[in-house]
Amino acid sequence: MNSQPSGGKSSKGTVQIKNSNKRLQLVFRYGGKRHYLSTGFTDTLRNRKLAEMKARQIELDILSGNFDTTLAKYKPELLLSTVTPTLTPTFTPVVEAEPSLVELWEKYTDFKRPGLSPSTLAKDFTKVFRCINFHLPIKTLDSAVAIRDWLIANKTPNTAKRILTQLSACCNWAVKSQLIKENPFENMATDIKIPKADKEDSDINPFSRDERDRIIEAFKNNRYYKHYAPFIEFLFMTGCRPSEAVGLQWKHISKDFSSIRFEQAVVISESGLTCKKGLKTQKKRTFPVNARLATLLKSIKGNTVCVDAKIFPSPEGGWIDIHNLTNRGWKSILAKLDGIEYRKLYQTRHTFITLALDNKMDVKDVAKLVGNSPEVIYRHYAGQSREIVVPDF
16 A cells, blocks of 8 residues: 555555545556545545555455445445444535546546557657646646646647647547546637747758768767767668668668668657657658668678667667757757758758759659658648749740
């Protein structure tokens, strides 16, 4: 039995005592589900002792196979009559308190978990949980307007809109699951307008050919980050997503170095960096290798014979952490290059696409190489890659 103020998950057979909306609540797992049982007691020393007795009873019943799945056995009325047999207190049935936003999000995450990828859990669900649990000054559903105002004041418009959208989805699920009566966040996200510059599709600012080559050379000549020079050059030469390059193994390179097979990516999950099958928009794609790229791959491989070996391992031999590389190596290198405006590592992809179009490659071919649709290339790159000249007339 654990007694703690909030957070954490209870393992099977272990009952936690939590403070929920100033009331003591018993939380435990049984039958593959997480149960929340309100005692109705305020959080005082005496009431915690009463809750601990009930928690111990539940734990013993689970271990002995006598658990009451209706939960009737564990209601507050029985707890009071067991502790004070000589008294006949009047007891008003406790109305189950509405779950807090933290509790709802935990239940919603458990419900969605089987169908979510590791990256979605880590990037979206875990980030929302941290925002709710550690940052929001208020966490009750009746304070939805105040929560919206806090998000708008403390987050970027894009982040605030995304979190409100996710909270609304959570509450829609809770309504359908009969956990709450209405969704207090409904349509709130639609009121937030995203500035055009904040949209990811508008964040296309490729490097020039000269800037690309200077960056590659800077990595090669840097005593601290030269290990990443082949990786950076590879990104510029293929236009692949960084996560796709990190996940490459030698089994994905043809024996004659004529093609590369992209079919997996390394993403951030709840347990750290994880390699997952499939790509962002497709299961796999093949990339033809030109002479420069073949030379690069041959120089990296050397005497490596293990087909499962990573092509671009971290200095310690694990997967490269893109976030760590960006915040240290990438920022450090670009800061020392005069005349080059800082841009995200992902601009290596935009640079490849732009230079390919400048060299008269067909839009459909470029789209196939990088795993985009021709429509995306037309919409976001083709119009920017050529100079428009107004003729005399």
